[in-house]
Amino acid sequence: MNDLLFIRHAETDMAGTFCGQSNPPVNEPGNRQVQALLKAIERESIDEIYTSDLRRAVATADAIAEVFACPFVARPGLREINFGEWEGLTWQEIERRDNAYAREWSAAYPTLPAPGGESFEAFQKRVMIEVEHLLTRVVHGGIAVVTHAGVMRVVLRKLCGLDEKEAWERTSSYCSFFKYEMNR
Numbered sequence: 001m002n003d004l005l006f007i008r009h010a011e012t013d014m015a016g017t018f019c020g021q022s023n024p025p026v027n028e029p030g031n032r033q034v035q036a037l038l039k040a041i042e043r044e045s046i047d048e049i050y051t052s053d054l055r056r057a058v059a060t061a062d063a064i065a066e067v068f069a070c071p072f073v074a075r076p077g078l079r080e081i082n083f084g085e086w087e088g089l090t091w092q093e094i095e096r097r098d099n100a101y102a103r104e105w106s107a108a109y110p111t112l113p114a115p116g117g118e119s120f121e122a123f124q125k126r127v128m129i130e131v132e133h134l135l136t137r138v139v140h141g142g143i144a145v146v147t148h149a150g151v152m153r154v155v156l157r158k159l160c161g162l163d164e165k166e167a168w169e170r171t172s173s174y175c176s177f178f179k180y181e182m183n184r
Contacts, residue, residue, distance in 0.1 A: 009056040011174040020083035037175040051146040052078040061146040077130035080148035084117030127154040
């Protein structure tokens, strides 16, 4: 069985904000989450690691690479969606800035982008191009993909058939993970 093990990065000090493509480092709780993750995946077969190029994902991937003695490759296509003007803001701050657009965005989700942000359609296309590339890389053993909740939700919906609510629940925790198995 060949598989991709999708892993959400560890926590940063921007938890609770629209972090998107902001680039904060992993914080102390995040470092503890990485240690728990390593224990949880210790029996996995990981021969290669691909990661978002943002620091929180790279730090998580680096710890995995050290334990599994394998290389990692940073790929910008595995980044979270770009939230534009909303980067780094909490939902409450967004509502205070422009309550009408915030309500419109929430009602239209995921079809309406954040102001100055990436459209969901472009984000989803970018993610699936990356995932299709990774699927061609799976030869023997497995590949770990360290990325972001939004990326993982696209995969869960597109490849695993989950609905948005189920995908959200599966990816809400930092260092959460799931395996996509494929037969060759």
